[in-house]
Amino acid sequence: xxxxxxxxxxxxxxxxxxxxxxxxxxxxxxxxxxxxxxxxxxxxxxxxxxxxxxxxxxxxxxxxxxxxxxxxxxxxxxxxxxxxxxxxxxxxxxxxxxxxxxxxxxxxxxxxxxxxxxxxxxxxxxxxxxxxxxxxxxxxxxxxxxxxxxxxxxxxxxx
Numbered sequence: 001x002x003x004x005x006x007x008x009x010x011x012x013x014x015x016x017x018x019x020x021x022x023x024x025x026x027x028x029x030x031x032x033x034x035x036x037x038x039x040x041x042x043x044x045x046x047x048x049x050x051x052x053x054x055x056x057x058x059x060x061x062x063x064x065x066x067x068x069x070x071x072x073x074x075x076x077x078x079x080x081x082x083x084x085x086x087x088x089x090x091x092x093x094x095x096x097x098x099x100x101x102x103x104x105x106x107x108x109x110x111x112x113x114x115x116x117x118x119x120x121x122x123x124x125x126x127x128x129x130x131x132x133x134x135x136x137x138x139x140x141x142x143x144x145x146x147x148x149x150x151x152x153x154x155x156x157x158x159x
Contacts, residue, residue: 025133026109027083027151032133036060036075039083043071083151092122092141099124099139099147106135106149129155 024033030042040060044050048062048071055061060073068089074082089095106128107113114126114137122142128135136150 023132024153025135025151032080032083032151032153034080035078036073036080037078039073039080043073081153085149087147089145089147092145095139095141095145095147096121099137102137102147102149106137110135131155 024031026032027039028043028046030039032039034042037060040050040062043062047066048064051061051063051070059075062071062073063069064071067087069085069087072082072084072086073080074084087095087098089098103114103126106126110128110130112128112130114128117125117127122140124137124139126137128137132155134150134152134155136152138146138148138150140146
């Protein structure tokens with residue numbers, strides 16, 4: 001009886017651990033499952049600078065001067081909930097080009113076509129959603145062109 005019961009217990013344990021665990025999105029090769037403080041440290045090692053004035057207990061803000069973007073890591077109890085990249089540009093052409101570049105990269109990383117919420121020339125929004133989380137790429141070309149990418153651990157379930 002023990003010889004039969006032991007393999008059944010092992011099998012039940014393996015089945016319960018396998019598919020039930022949810023993976024995390026990667027942000028620039030770093031798992032969003034890590035602690036927010038560790039993510040901020042890793043990004044600083046990659047050349048981003050911590051903005052101590054704008055950083056507080058709810059989020060870390062880092063800037064990259066060479067590529068002109070800001071990264072905000074939103075947290076709750078050192079657990080990452082969202083990461084927001086915001087790009088600064090002086091011309092609409094540069095944000096449109098960057099939108100297309102990031103769109104193609106995310107499509108390859110997420111292995112899916114995005115849900116395009118908006119497709120106009122001045123406003124585009126691409127939503128990539130899977131069981132690991134959601135990535136929203138937004139372009140707004142108006143008086144001050146903006147481009148942002150939001151990585152979220154929550155899923156949008158748009159499909």
